Amino acid sequence: MTNAPQGDAAPDAAADAEGVRLQKVLAQAGVASRRVSEQLIAEGRVRVNGEVVTEMGSRVDPDRDLVDVDGVAVQLDASKRYVMLNKPTGVLSSMRDDRGRRDLRKFTGDYPERLFNVGRLDAETSGLLILTNDGDLTHVLAHPSFGVTKVYIAKVTGRVSAQTIAQLRRGIDLDDGPIAADKARLLDASDGSSLVELTLHSGRNRIVRRMMDAVGHPVVELVRRQFGPLHLGTLPVGRTRELTKLERGALVTLARHDTTRASDDSAGERVSPQET
Helix, strand or coil: CEECCCCCCCCHHHHHHHCEEHHHHHHHCCCCCHHHHHHHHHCCCEEECCEECCCCCEEECCCCCCEEECCEEECCCCCCCEEEEEECCCCCCCCCCCCCCCCCHHHHCCCCCCCEEECECCCCCEEEEEEECCHHHHHHHHCHHHCCCEEEEEEEECCCCHHHHHHHHHCEEECCEEECCCEEEEEEECCCEEEEEEEECCCCCCHHHHHHHHCCCCEEEEEEEEECCEECCCCCCCCEEECCHHHHHHHHHHHHHHHHHHHCCCCCCCCCCCEC
16 A cells, blocks of 8 residues: 555546545445545555555555455455355256256356356355355355354254253264354244254254254254345345455455465365355
8 A cells, every 4th residue: 555645636546556435446346436435545544554544645456455444345356256146946056067967057148257166165055155256255155164144944853842952952972073052042833843943153064964963853944044244134035246345345354264264274174165
């Protein structure tokens, strides 16, 4: 980041070699108009690389500098696209299946960028899946070592008791080691089935189904309703929408925070992302 005197009248094209004015970058990123962006800077609400910036002449390098407003990260690269999909059942979380099964290409064809899925949902699980061309963010959000929280609603066989919910919270032993839900609650129960909400940060393969099998309540239907700061909301099954400015900011903020945390934790084991 470089600073220039306020009132510097040099053309933007010539000044770009030393960076772009911060208020221009914020406006191009869709944060606010230049005038409002200047107000945000003056009020000390904008940080560049972790430092508060209040000078109007400040310049940044959009390719290198990290900018946030009110603690929410700003994606300065306008070429990045972030899409939410409510994945239907029967669709593989893959951009191309060698065996000709239904994959995600149907949902990415209308976007000019080459999009990839962040993590996976198994074929018989529906719900929130993120599609993006942001490779760095994909790595952070999909990798099990970063522990991004996901919320699932599972319809299971039988009437789930309070004791079973407590057991899910305490933890159970599976073939690949113990696992405990971050949160678990019973939403509804009848004689034949129950609805259970599980919050997990694990990236283990088919973990929700295996947990419910272990407590004697096999999954009949499974939906992921939340991924990190993103909520599925009322998005219909099989439909996509681009993330809002606030959702993008929350997602990039999470990715930056987790990248910093992971870089400080040298003990983390590198494990390939798994299906849930």
